[in-house]
Amino acid sequence: MRITGAEAIIESLRRENVEVVFGYPGGAVLTLYDALHKADFHHILTRHEQGAIHAADGYARATGKVGVCMATSGPGATNLVTGIATAYMDSIPIVAFTGQVAVPLIGRDSFQEADIRGITTPITKHNYLVKKVEDLPRVIKEAFFIARTGRPGPVVIDVAKDVFAATFEYEYPESVNLRGYRPIFEGDQSAIDQAFEAIAEAKKPLIFVGGGVNLANMAREITELADLTGFPVTSSLMGLGTVPADHPQHLGMVGMHGTYAANIATTECDLLIGIGVRFDDRVTGLLADFASKAKVIHFDIDPAEINKNVLSDIRVVGDLRWSLPALLTKAGNRKPGEWRAPIADWGRQVKTWAQDKPLSYEQRTDVIMPQAVIEKVSELTQGEAVIVTDVGQHQMWTAQYYRFKNPRSFLTSGGLGTMGYGLPSAIGAQMGKPDQTVFLFAGDGGIMMNCQEIATAANNNLPIKVIILNNQVLGMVAQWQRMFYEGRLAHTSLKGRTDFVKLAEAMGATGLRVSKPEELEPTLRKAMEIPGPVFIDVIVPSTEDVLPMVPPGARLDQIIMGGE
Amino acid sequence: MKHTLAVLVENRPGVLTHISGLISRRAFNIESIAAGYTEEPDTTRITIVVEADEIELEQVVNQLSKLVDVIKISNLTAGDSIHRELALIKVKASAENRSNVVDIVDIFRAKIVDVNRETMVIELTGEETKIDALCEVLKDYGIIEIVRTGKIALSRGPVPAKEL
The missing domain is CATH 3.40.50.970 (Thiamin diphosphate (ThDP)-binding fold, Pyr/PP domains)
Incomplete structure (x- = not known):
């Protein structure tokens, strides 16, 4: 099939089951937009390129699919930067297409030229500059694969203007072959065994869930683990929603604006089971004293997260879709009673903290709080x-x-x-x-x-x-x-x-x-x-504070309470 | 402690920038970085010397490994390996002290690659310490400029870094 580069992009989007793209046209992507128009591809015109990438991000977070956006060269591309960095920090799968000036004009400070590949290198999982139309199908295939697999993230494909118009014999590859990218799925079974032993011995365990659980769609398994073991659960900002808020063991969010119970439980626990978390400074407070009484188990897909901020005693590196079912299988051999008996005192203690110092705020009838x-x-x-x-x-x-x-x-x-x-x-x-x-x-x-x-x-x-x-x-x-x-x-x-x-x-x-x-x-x-x-x-009133609050650089138990 | 890493990467534009950018962003202490072609035309080999403790080293390796264009990282500190650096040193060498400089060059098994009425250029290959020592001795005669490649390293024995 002999088609243009622009048509190849649209055909490749179809092969990747992309239903909608968010974008904003401009000089360098005119040919691409002409092809979108002719193909009647579903495109949402935002009013700013930053809107397009955040929309692709929201789409990706809500659906679990790869979000796709498009922008022109130069300012169009640089307007994506904040959105790319946003997605990168939260590991959101996005493929962003940007137009680039035509190949003969690259490097000459041409009109609306910006080195978007260079600019986005530290904030993308990977990025490409396509100067030959023949490279497009492989690059798009790789980009979607990289964005959605392993630890997800944004990928930028910068396409020179003349590539959109060039024609070639299109064939979409069946598979990718990347020597340097082999995302881990299954990890080391012995790590599961070690984690299980630590969990079985713990007297004061705490499950700490993060955004990785949402990304891996492992919410049900986490709740199952909590139900089986009776362990209390806390969550980072990104982990909210994985264990229902009204689950009796859920202590709410931990960290700077976390609940009293979650922060004190983190300080006092003897085993912290971090799952899909990255121990951000807004979670840990003073790092040196974070969970200092606890052995730490860290479940994550990204080996670089292990020991980055918090040193872990047991690391379970692999996809949560592998590690959580594997842990549940082992854990299921013990009955709920066997799990709950040794931690009964701890469970009561945690519940007392939660009941004594719940979230609260001043109830007023004169203004809306x-x-x-x-x-x-x-x-x-x-x-x-x-x-x-x-x-x-x-x-x-x-x-x-x-x-x-x-x-x-x-x-x-x-x-x-x-x-x-x-x-x-x-x-x-x-x-x-x-x-x-x-x-x-x-x-x-x-x-x-x-x-x-x-x-x-x-x-x-x-x-x-x-x-x-x-x-x-x-x-x-x-x-x-x-x-x-x-x-x-x-x-x-x-x-x-x-x-x-x-x-x-x-x-x-x-x-x-x-x-x-x-x-x-x-x-x-x-x-x-x-x-x-x-x-x-x-x-609403202008002087209301968010409380509780752990001041920056303070220990989690140096929490300022508030409300009523 | 210093660690020598052999980093095999895709031979593509921007890869070296990507690696050096990541190293500076993550605040790792890099002593030297040297890149060049390998036996495979699509692979570049980068030798990185990093000053790091165990935990930092693990972070460097894990963060670099995340880059899609990084194919393989081998730590050549642990095993038995050959470490070399090449230096070119332009030193003052007038008629009076030229023979003294030549003696020093001989002692270090270095080579004289350029001579004129006032200066010589000396080429030396060796371990970092040997080059440091030569530079130290030549200081007395007046060093005009030095260029060093940064360390490259290769493991001893038949196994290549990509299979380590």
Whole structure:
């Protein structure tokens, strides 16, 4: 089949079962867009390239499939950078196509030329510059394989403009042959044996789950392990949703804004079973004293995660789809009673911590408390919605107060902490999960970064419900200013004339505003009845802190409590 | 402790940049890095000398191994291996002291590869310490410039690094 490079890309996308791409056209990708048009390929036009890549990211997180986006050369490509770094930090599979100037123009500082391969090298799992049309099928095949296998991640394919128009004899390869990339699936059985022995001997065990469990779709197995052993469970931000929030052993999130029970249990446990986690500094607090009484077992697919931050006593390197079933098989030979008896005291202790110091906040009737908004949405959606957040206080409150029931239902920029991630990601999530309710929580700061995507949501009539927790301040930064900078609020006030209702309406979405507690629920219900995108401007107090909080650099048990 | 790593990579543009970028981003201490073609046209061999303890070394190896273009990493510190570096040294050598320099060159089994009225260029291959020693002795005569390749290493015995 003799076709052009542009047609080859579309044909290859079909072979990879890509249903939708997010993108923005421009000079270097005109030929590609012409081919998309002729092929009637499903393409969502965002209003900024950053919107396109975050949308591909949200699509990937919600569905587990590879998200695909496209942008032109130069500024189009550099606008993807934040989104690529976001996906890289959270191990999200994305294939991003960028146009490059034509081969004879490369290296001459040509119009809209940028070395996107060089720029994205440290933030991609792999990247390519295609200068020969014959290389395209192999490169695309490899890119999808690399993005989705092993520890997933973003791959960039930079394609020179003339390659799109060049014709060649197209054949899509059946398999890839990469000498330097052989993702591990099955690890060492003896590691499972060691892990099992440590687990069987533990008196104060704690299961700690992370984003890897979501990525590997191993939520059911983790819950099974918890059910069988009776071990308490805590989660990183990225691991939320894997074990249901209302599971009796679930202590909630650990770390800087984790629960008292989770942080104290991590400090006191004698065995920490980290599964698909990377021991980020927001989890560990003062690294030297993290889980210092515990033996550490680390389950991960990436050998480079072992001993990167926290030294582990037992490493189980391999795909969780191998290691968890293998561990469960062994663990199943002991009866639940045998598991539970030796840890009974510990179980009671942990439960006491959880009961004595639960998450709490001041209950007020004069203003809407931001935490109450999350709780109300959680109640109305019964923990079943796909929840997307932006970054900041509202993100932490969502992690604390939304009662997640399902894996892949919490989409948030964990590692990079990208403000502006939320709205485009919610668009991608809704495209991937058209039958599910998608809620976005955002702050009045972050929503302005990429608010142009309101137009994308409106034009595609996506029924996303966006809750802007409007405290008229960059809340998290202001919180740190109050706590660590003697209250000097340097450039964090957003008090002004922005009208989010009008902003939504200006781009064709519905805008609602609510400031009285008694109107919150009716407004939320009303929003859920409206078929298209709805932006709800929820006026909340500007000085509320996210608590509990472990100050940066402090030990997890040096936790500042709060609330009532 | 110093470790010598043989890193076999795909012979493609950008790979050396990728590796050196990763090393600097992760704040690893690299003493030298030397790259060149191998017996296989599509493979480049990079010899990296890294100053690291056991844990750091494991991180260096694991992080480098993650790169798609890295085919194989062998630690040549552990086994019996040959380590060499090549240096070119331009030294002042006037008519009066030229014979002294020639004597030193002979003692070190180095070679004189260029001579003019004022200077000589000396070529020496050997272990790092030997090159250091020659440079030290030649200092007295006035070294004008030095270029060194960085260490390369090969294991003894029949087994190549790709099969270690």
